[in-house]
Amino acid sequence: MFPGGKMLKKLSNTLFSRFALLILAFALFHPSVLALASDKEDKEKIETAEKKSGTPPTTSVDMSMLLLRIERAEAEAKAARETADAANKRATQLEKQVEETRQRLQETETELKQVKSETNSLATNTSYPLAKLAKPAQNEGDSQQEQANEQEEEVTLTSLNDRILEIKDMVDIHDSRLKDSSRLSVETGERFNVKLSGTLLFNTYYNTAGTDDPPTGLYLLGGNNISLENGANFGATIRQTQLGFSFFAPQIGKWRLSGDVQLDFFGGNPPVYNGRAFSPLRLRIARARLESERFAFIVGQDDPIVSPLNPTSIAQVGFPALAESGNLWSWTPQAKVAYRLVSRENERLIIEGGILAPYNGQTNTEFQFETRPDAGERSRMPAIETRVSYIRGDLDTIPTNAYLAFDPQPFQVGVGVHYARHLAVPPRDNMPGTTINSVAVTGDYVIPITSKMTLTGEVFWGRSLGGLGGGIVQGIVFPFYGSRAIGVRSIGGWSQLQIRPKNNVAIHLAYGLDDPYSEDLIDTRFDLAAGVSRAAN
Numbered sequence: 001m002f003p004g005g006k007m008l009k010k011l012s013n014t015l016f017s018r019f020a021l022l023i024l025a026f027a028l029f030h031p032s033v034l035a036l037a038s039d040k041e042d043k044e045k046i047e048t049a050e051k052k053s054g055t056p057p058t059t060s061v062d063m064s065m066l067l068l069r070i071e072r073a074e075a076e077a078k079a080a081r082e083t084a085d086a087a088n089k090r091a092t093q094l095e096k097q098v099e100e101t102r103q104r105l106q107e108t109e110t111e112l113k114q115v116k117s118e119t120n121s122l123a124t125n126t127s128y129p130l131a132k133l134a135k136p137a138q139n140e141g142d143s144q145q146e147q148a149n150e151q152e153e154e155v156t157l158t159s160l161n162d163r164i165l166e167i168k169d170m171v172d173i174h175d176s177r178l179k180d181s182s183r184l185s186v187e188t189g190e191r192f193n194v195k196l197s198g199t200l201l202f203n204t205y206y207n208t209a210g211t212d213d214p215p216t217g218l219y220l221l222g223g224n225n226i227s228l229e230n231g232a233n234f235g236a237t238i239r240q241t242q243l244g245f246s247f248f249a250p251q252i253g254k255w256r257l258s259g260d261v262q263l264d265f266f267g268g269n270p271p272v273y274n275g276r277a278f279s280p281l282r283l284r285i286a287r288a289r290l291e292s293e294r295f296a297f298i299v300g301q302d303d304p305i306v307s308p309l310n311p312t313s314i315a316q317v318g319f320p321a322l323a324e325s326g327n328l329w330s331w332t333p334q335a336k337v338a339y340r341l342v343s344r345e346n347e348r349l350i351i352e353g354g355i356l357a358p359y360n361g362q363t364n365t366e367f368q369f370e371t372r373p374d375a376g377e378r379s380r381m382p383a384i385e386t387r388v389s390y391i392r393g394d395l396d397t398i399p400t401n402a403y404l405a406f407d408p409q410p411f412q413v414g415v416g417v418h419y420a421r422h423l424a425v426p427p428r429d430n431m432p433g434t435t436i437n438s439v440a441v442t443g444d445y446v447i448p449i450t451s452k453m454t455l456t457g458e459v460f461w462g463r464s465l466g467g468l469g470g471g472i473v474q475g476i477v478f479p480f481y482g483s484r485a486i487g488v489r490s491i492g493g494w495s496q497l498q499i500r501p502k503n504n505v506a507i508h509l510a511y512g513l514d515d516p517y518s519e520d521l522i523d524t525r526f527d528l529a530a531g532v533s534r535a536a537n
Contacts, residue, residue: 193248201317204236215239216316218324219472239265239279240317259288259300266318284331296338298354301331304468305354305385306416306442309458311496311510326492326512328442328460328468332383333357346393346410353386358420360438361466361475375476376467379421379435383467389414393448408500409454412446422464424476424485436476436487438464452500459493471516489517 207214210221215237242264249257267282269275287300303310307328313321320329336354358376376383393410418440425433440462447455462468464487466475471490478485494512501507 192250195246195248197244197246199242200238201240201242201314202236202238203240203315204234205315206232206234208232213319216318216323218319237276239276241265242284242317254292255290256292257288257290259286261286264318294340294343297336298338299335301333304328304330304332304356304418305334305336305352305387306418306440307444307458307460307468308387308414309444309446309456311456311494311512312498312506312508313510322494322510322512323469324472324514326460326494326514327458328440328465328470330359330361330467330469332359332467336385346395348389348391348395350389350391351386352389353384355382355384356420358383358422358438359467360422360464361469361473375422375424375436376420376438378423378425378433381421383418383420383438385416385418387414387416387442389444408448408451409446409456411448412444414444416440416442416444418442418462418465418468420464420467422476422487424478426478426485434485436464436485438462438467438475438487440465440468440470454498454500455495456498457493457495461489461491463487463489465490470514472514474516474521477521486520488520491515 203215205215205217207217210231210233211217212219212221214233214235242262244260244262246260247258261283262285263281264284265279265281267280270278270280272278283301285300285302287298287302290297310327310329311321315321316323320327323329334354334356336352338350338352340348340350342349358379358381360375360377362374389412391410391412394408395410418438420438422436422438423433424436440460442458442460442462444458445456449455460470462470464475465471466473466488470492471488474488474490476485477488492512492514494510496508496510499507499509
């Protein structure tokens with residue numbers, strides 16, 4: 001044998017043994033071999049179980065193996081589906097994060113471009129003064145001129161430095177706002193947004209004759225009420241100051257929840273020394289609103305459904321302007337629903353209806369916490385109101401409350417119906433009561449005459465409308481003859497011309513009239529005014 005033969009033989013034996021081991025490992029760990037091994041183990045387990053139970057091995061072994069394979073395949077498929085779902089969710093989250101990051105990068109790029117442009121302009125402005133400062137004086141004759149130029153350049157450099165510092169402050173403020181917005185974006189999903197409002201209002205007044213309420217002068221006193229004691233008067237008040245707040249909840253699906261509360265200090269005069277200067281808070285309006293694309297549900301205390309508008313005034317705020325002179329206004333607890341039959345970009349047709357507390361307008365003779373039921377509450381049924389309205393124009397300028405705003409109003413017209421029952425009890429207990437139907441038909445309108453002029457108003461006819469502020473707050477009367485009460489009929493309304501010479505200036509000219517039927521008031525038990533209440537604003 002040649003000298004390298006032994007070495008070659010040894011090398012070949014080593015290679016052969018390693019190759020054989022590789023083939024053996026491949027055969028043992030191949031999936032099909034593993035599956036066969038697993039099947040073999042399952043088969044052995046089943047046969048062992050059958051031997052223990054005394055059952056002879058049959059074809060059920062094959063069926064059991066098949067069932068085990070099916071169960072194993074289902075488990076693997078379920079695990080694969082869960083893994084895929086988790087991956088899809090993670091991918092969706094990553095896509096959202098990428099989109100948000102892209103938007104932030106775009107905003108940052110825009111801001112950096114603005115800062116860069118301002119920096120370039122500053123560099124351009126500073127290059128010329130610096131170049132001039134680098135030049136030495138050419139001769140002594142120009143020294144004074146050079147000194148003047150240097151002073152000018154110092155002023156320019158100072159202003160430019162101030163501008164640079166201002167830009168730096170703006171960048172810092174922007175960074176802090178970005179941080180705040182990142183925190184707020186998490187909090188606004190769980191919290192309500194609240195907006196505060198208010199008006200500090202100081203009024204003086206002068207009345208040439210006696211009125212029911214000197215600060216507001218709703219109507220003149222008539223009959224035997226005219227005397228020196230309640231004649232002409234002058235005074236001042238700050239009780240018409242208003243406070244309020246609005247809240248907005250996070251949107252839940254298609255539904256949005258919001259609300260507002262309005263307060264003033266016109267809550268009566270306590271029976272104490274100088275009591276008219278210590279007026280308690282009074283709740284004017286409080287309402288919560290749940291609305292979607294077409295439906296709206298409102299509960300709280302609000303203007304009557306059939307009378308949603310009011311004239312604009314800062315002289316008469318404790319009661320709405322032209323109250324008891326053609327304006328049905330009484331703030332009443334109620335629950336109502338509204339539905340938009342037509343809801344387009346610039347057009348709406350709305351039907352709304354609800355139930356209200358059946359107030360009759362009864363007046364408390366003294367400050368008290370406990371009250372007795374009035375004629376409306378004794379009827380044991382709520383008042384019912386409904387209204388249909390059509391609106392066309394720029395719907396974004398519709399005011400959020402009943403009071404007209406400075407913006408031009410869209411065209412609006414509405415028709416409403418009111419019904420309630422009142423049980424009037426005569427002054428003597430041994431006499432039967434009288435049931436009176438309180439009814440009203442109303443109309444309201446907002447007509448834009450030009451872009452700077454709008455005509456607004458309401459009209460009504462009805463009976464026993466003391467609870468709404470109609471009939472000069474004379475809803476039910478008892479004549480001298482007989483014991484049956486009478487529901488006072490009344491007709492009235494108001495109209496206002498709004499002129500806007502500028503965007504933030506508005507002039508309002510308003511006139512109202514409330515005319516109770518005289519035949520319902522003559523020969524009454526009480527000293528009431530059988531006349532007409534008129535007011536101008």
